[in-house]
Amino acid sequence: MTYQTDKTNKKALTGGAAAAEALRQINPDVMPVYPITPQTPIIETFAKMVADGEADTEIIDVESEHSAMSAAVGAQAAGTRAMTASSSQGIMLMSEVLPIAAGMRLPILMLVSTRALSAPINIHGDHQDVMFVRDSGWIQIFCENVQEVYDNTFIALRLAEKVRLPAMVIMDGFTTSHSVENLEILENSVVKKFIGEYNPKNYLLDFEDPKTFGPVALPNFYFEFKRAQIEATDGVIGEIGEIFGEYEKISGRNYDVLESYQLDDAEKAIVVAGSTAGTAKVAVDELREQREKVGLLKIKLFRPFPYEQITEALKNVKKIAVFDRTVSLGSIPPLYSEIKNSLFSILNSQFSIQSYIYGLGGREIFKDDIKKVFEDDQKGREIKYIGLK
Numbered sequence: 001m002t003y004q005t006d007k008t009n010k011k012a013l014t015g016g017a018a019a020a021e022a023l024r025q026i027n028p029d030v031m032p033v034y035p036i037t038p039q040t041p042i043i044e045t046f047a048k049m050v051a052d053g054e055a056d057t058e059i060i061d062v063e064s065e066h067s068a069m070s071a072a073v074g075a076q077a078a079g080t081r082a083m084t085a086s087s088s089q090g091i092m093l094m095s096e097v098l099p100i101a102a103g104m105r106l107p108i109l110m111l112v113s114t115r116a117l118s119a120p121i122n123i124h125g126d127h128q129d130v131m132f133v134r135d136s137g138w139i140q141i142f143c144e145n146v147q148e149v150y151d152n153t154f155i156a157l158r159l160a161e162k163v164r165l166p167a168m169v170i171m172d173g174f175t176t177s178h179s180v181e182n183l184e185i186l187e188n189s190v191v192k193k194f195i196g197e198y199n200p201k202n203y204l205l206d207f208e209d210p211k212t213f214g215p216v217a218l219p220n221f222y223f224e225f226k227r228a229q230i231e232a233t234d235g236v237i238g239e240i241g242e243i244f245g246e247y248e249k250i251s252g253r254n255y256d257v258l259e260s261y262q263l264d265d266a267e268k269a270i271v272v273a274g275s276t277a278g279t280a281k282v283a284v285d286e287l288r289e290q291r292e293k294v295g296l297l298k299i300k301l302f303r304p305f306p307y308e309q310i311t312e313a314l315k316n317v318k319k320i321a322v323f324d325r326t327v328s329l330g331s332i333p334p335l336y337s338e339i340k341n342s343l344f345s346i347l348n349s350q351f352s353i354q355s356y357i358y359g360l361g362g363r364e365i366f367k368d369d370i371k372k373v374f375e376d377d378q379k380g381r382e383i384k385y386i387g388l389k
Contacts, residue, residue: 015176016041022153025191029080032071038173039087065090069097076106079203088115102137107160113177124362125173127325139167140303142273146181172275257301266295272323273299283370310342318351354378358386
């Protein structure tokens with residue numbers, strides 16, 4: 001039976017509060033936390049819920065983000081459902097532990113409010129932090145708006161526990177994390193049924209079948225461990241499709257690893273991840289009113305990257321603009337690189353593809369900026385910049 005939301009299930013929340021609401025309904029066993037802007041409202045809001053008796057999660061205040069992820073690893077390895085949240089330099093500090101969580105196949109969920117990296121110090125949103133750790137073995141799901149933050153928290157948890165890999169739910173710092181939007185909240189019982197009870201396959205406290213976590217693996221076995229991890233990651237796209245279908249039945253909201261917007265007959269298209277997709281949709285709509293054949297491809301799942309789906313979505317587009325809210329110093333931006341890899345088999349004279357970097361340090365991007373990209377002749381520099389002073 002399809003779940004139907006009603007007026008009592010509609011709320012106006014920030015992205016941070018929406019994440020906390022999802023945490024309340026999940027009621028994880030353990031949540032090690034350390035505050036950092038703009039992630040702090042997530043744990044502040046959820047901690048108040050726990051203090052008010054709305055959840056009974058064991059919140060552990062640790063001395064650093066490194067300790068937060070280390071504690072999450074220990075708790076999850078012991079057989080509990082563990083989650084945390086972080087941002088920017090906090091993710092950098094815990095970066096040593098991120099591949100450990102992935103290599104141990106621990107389905108930890110981390111809520112991320114993206115933020116620029118120092119130096120210079122900047123507390124506003126771009127994607128440098130999550131792109132820095134994009135190859136750490138974590139699933140990465142981007143959110144366009146507050147509703148997606150809420151929904152993706154449940155979807156990512158189900159996915160992580162199904163494939164036994166950790167996952168990040170990523171919202172744009174301040175743009176999404178601190179902005180109030182309307183969203184629909186599921187009933188507690190519906191959420192509980194969807195996520196189910198956590199039944200770990202392997203855990204340290206299984207005294208009937210003892211396990212070792214994090215052993216030394218020398219050259220004769222390390223490769224095989226990594227191969228198993230690669231195979232699990234390769235299976236994510238197939239598994240998430242089924243989970244999206246189940247979630248649509250209880251919420252009425254249809255999701256996929258990407259979203260095609262006005263792409264059916266588009267000759268020009270923008271590719272983007274995160275909140276800027278909303279602004280880009282408005283720009284596309286206005287240009288469509290002027291009979292411009294333009295469209296948008298929104299990336300939802302960034303790791304693992306859905307190459308085949310990207311190729312299919314963009315195969316008939318002649319002119320592609322790829323928006324990265326990060327930089328790869330000494331290389332080309334990551335989303336641009338992945339799109340080029342996706343289209344390698346059909347890259348020829350039928351279309352051009354151009355990289356654009358935008359929004360570093362939280363700088364705003366406006367629909368008029370996006371419209372100008374459709375008019376760009378895409379000649380000259382391989383990487384171009386939007387809004388650079």
